Amino acid sequence: MYTSKISGLGHYVPENVVTNDDLSRLMDTNDAWIQERTGIKERRHIKKGDGNTTSGMGVKAATIALERANLSPSDIEMIVFATLSPDMYFPGGGVQVQELMGMDTIPALDVRNQCSGFVYALSVADQYVKTGMYKHVLVIGSENHSGGLDFSTRGRGVSVIFGDGAGAAVVSRNTDGQGGILSTHLHSEGKHKDELALQGPSTGYWVPEIIEKNPQEDIPYYPYMNGQFVFKHAIVRFTEVIMEGLKANGLGLEDIDMLIPHQANLRISQFIQKKLKLSDDQVFNNIQKYGNTTAASIPIALTEAWELGKIKDGDLVVLAAFGSGFTWGSVIMRW
Template identity: 80%
Template sequence: MYTSRITGMGKYVPENIVTNDDLSKLMDTNDAWIQERTGIKERRHIKKGDGNSTAVMGVKAAEMALERAKISKDDIDMIVFATLSPDYYFPGCGVQVQELMGIHTCPAIDVRNQCSGFVYALSVADQFIKTGMYKNVLVIGSENHSGGLDFTTRGRSVSVIFGDGAGAAVLSRSEVEGHGILSTHLHSEGKHALELSLKGPSTNHWVPQLIEENPQEDIPYYPYMNGQFVFKNAVVRFSEVIMEGLKANNLEVSDIDMLVPHQANLRISQFIQKKFQLSDDQVYNNIQRYGNTTAASIPIALCEAWEEGKVKEGDTVVLAAFGSGFTWASAVIKW
């Protein structure tokens, strides 16, 4: 019986730091208002001319992950790329990464599960390895949010939250029982899909039609979020899916060495931490520095936790996410 282990992690965030004070010059907001509601102090945005894109940032994170896994691009059997902000409507970013990195003709899959995207992608990779079909799978989460946000007062409730960046992991085959990814748990509830959505442009409403049909105060090609409704659902589903993962592996909350939640809102993470009575050393948050980077948030946070020595060999690590769809997911890992 094969298992899959994370053998290398990498991350990349643009150099351009955007503080809350910077945003206050573009919209009616301020540092105190943003920090009180989200915990965010700053985020990174792609800057025109810096050469970055969703795929390019993914490559930078992937190259770091490959180096740390001590394998070459020729060892990659599959690419799984999670994003809600691809460079093109089609093709997907997976094949772009393949071309940019000069990887052979392995399969490339794009996962569109937004904030839960990385855990979904991790689960896909895990299944291919466990069946014995592939040995090394490159999993990437990358987002360019800043290219599609409304930086006016009208859009502040969404635009202050999101940042750009990428994280990557190499999953490799192992035969050591009881280590690596122990289980993944995936869920969705489509009836709430439009509570956190981007309705257009799409094949139903393309850009010229959107501009013609909608007044400037209600532009559907900017993201929409029913913040309070999302928050209430998130805290419930986070709790459920974390407990589901623990029970599947006969673990207790006290067995968690590190919980890495999707960095949606610091208040959600704090709510979950308090509910499960976890210490600050058992929960990793970096939303204060990067904002919500959607599919990139968990791999960036997991990479940093490992770099800082907060995730060590033998630790029980739990990943958990909730987001648009609604989708939610968890993974339990013995590091």
């Protein structure tokens, strides 16, 4: 068995900044209302004509990650692409990345685990590298939320939260034995699947049925979220899966140098920080600038924390996510 490590990181967000005041012109909301409930001040949205797509943003983030890993696209032996917002219903974004980056006919795997998508994708890459099958796996989380949100007052409870962007990591065989991914921990609880979901269009709720049976004011092809229910479960599962990862490695909360939580809601992150008694230096949040970018949120935040010098060699880094499904997970790694 080998060990794996992250050898390169990159992220990309669209240039178009959408502030809370901008959204207040589209729906009955305001900056104070949004910040009080989510901590978000602004987010990035793809702008018509800017050329951005889910897979395209993933390629931009991946290109930076490869450069920092001193690798070329030809060195990558597998792509794991996490998103809830692919450019097409099928095929997934992984094969589009393969084409856009001019890679060989390597496997491309798509992960549809929404907010925990990057943690799940990273665990897959970790296992492929650990077993010796591949030396370098490209992991991408990318989202185009703005193309599918309800920007009316009806949809404000969801639409003010989400932003667009992409993050990428190269997972490589650890040849020097220093640092690396120590363990990953994954869970799901499908009985709560309807509490945070997009029901249609889908094969179970297709377009003709939507048009025929649903009045305009009850459109099921916009995301639904039971906010309080999700919040209550998130704070429990976040704590459980972080502690599970630490315990598996004989570590404690005092050993954490940096916790990167999925950027779902700043209030959730603050609650977890307080519950675990972590200092501000031990937790990194950037939801204030980007909103919730779902599968992209952890790699964007991880990249920014590293760029800012908040993550250094030898640090214990913990990633944790919770979201639709419900699914949740954690990654424990030594940088």
